[in-house]
Amino acid sequence: MIAGTMALLSRPAADPLEDYRAVGFTTLDVRDTFGYLDDKQVQQGRVASLVDAEQEEIHIVDGSIETERIPEREQVWTEWIADVDDGGWFVAEQTRGTNPTFPFETIRARTNRDVDRVQFDVPQFVRNQRDADDRNWDVWMAGRKQAADSDYEVDHTNIAYGDNATKKDAIQSEIGIGFETTWRGRVATGVLYQSGYVAIHNSSWTPEQFARFVDEELLPVAFVPETDDKSEQATLEGGEEA
Template structure:
């Protein structure tokens, strides 16, 4: 499985290379590049840094038990996928909370602007719907009826219909062939994508994001300043992973 919360980048990069930094200390970056005939180089790998978190402290004495929250630095690692060789480009990280520093690092080193993004899931569904073998195992909708009234619905497996992935689709569990590879995964309006294809190489996942997902990335609310990306909620991710593991294996 490979997954990423995506950030949309704009402006021409001074240098699109993502280089390794391994000197035995944090932050650390272990990067590789895949070169393609069209001239693109997609970078992928692992990055790690000390991330500030809050830990519960408990103290016991003769009269009371006191609790509090203390700030601690914890080592955290993320997987990343980057292609900023064109405008627009993308940065994908496996954890937004642990990888914000890496996104800022790439932006500073390459000179691109990083924007909060959303994915037009309706358009992505229309894109794959032309394939005879394309199918959906999860379709999530959200419709705003005005006056503060909103309805969210989720259909799984037999109840999920790729044809219904239109007019407000916020999440899609998909199956289709891309570049002669059977792809199976999820894509969410929030900017989160995952591919459950067994044995899929990191560089292939990154190329799939570039060719199949990047065209459907949009700036959220037409904002013109860098903002923090929100990743898939734990509840959404848990439901998506339960659904995919319960839906049978790839052919």
């Protein structure tokens, strides 16, 4: 299985990733490089770093229980797969921290590019499978939001599995889907979430096949969501919003 959370570089890096060991703990380990789509390269490896964390300490004082959050630095690592110099994308098996910071801050430092977690337009991915001439596709999970009955209630989440998940549901699945589709003569079984997480469950898939699937099927439906800071800046530059 190849899986993780995807991020996009602000623009492709000048060069592929290289092994790196900081004076401290941060390490980038490039384990393999493969060619795909003629002149492109996909790499995979591991990355380790330190992230801000908190440790809860419990104190017993005169029979009373008190708790305290103590800041600390935690060691973390993850597997990754990426094409940073042509495709401009990076997929981390695990992420940590706010936004999240790990491992994307490490990649930002090594490429000198902004690295932002993406979101996927899941309904558009479904429509693309439906409209392609060579696809035999189906869904086995469909997650969508259901509007609350009033402004005082939170939206409901509706997730259908197996036979209860339909193609009609999938086209409205903002949250995510479990899918099976034929692609370039092979079957792709996996999940895709709006949050930016993708997994291909087929154990026979190679890094090159995954990279090509990213290039042809995922990048067209991936986007960097506008942050509050960017939205505020756009408002200031363009005048007050109506």
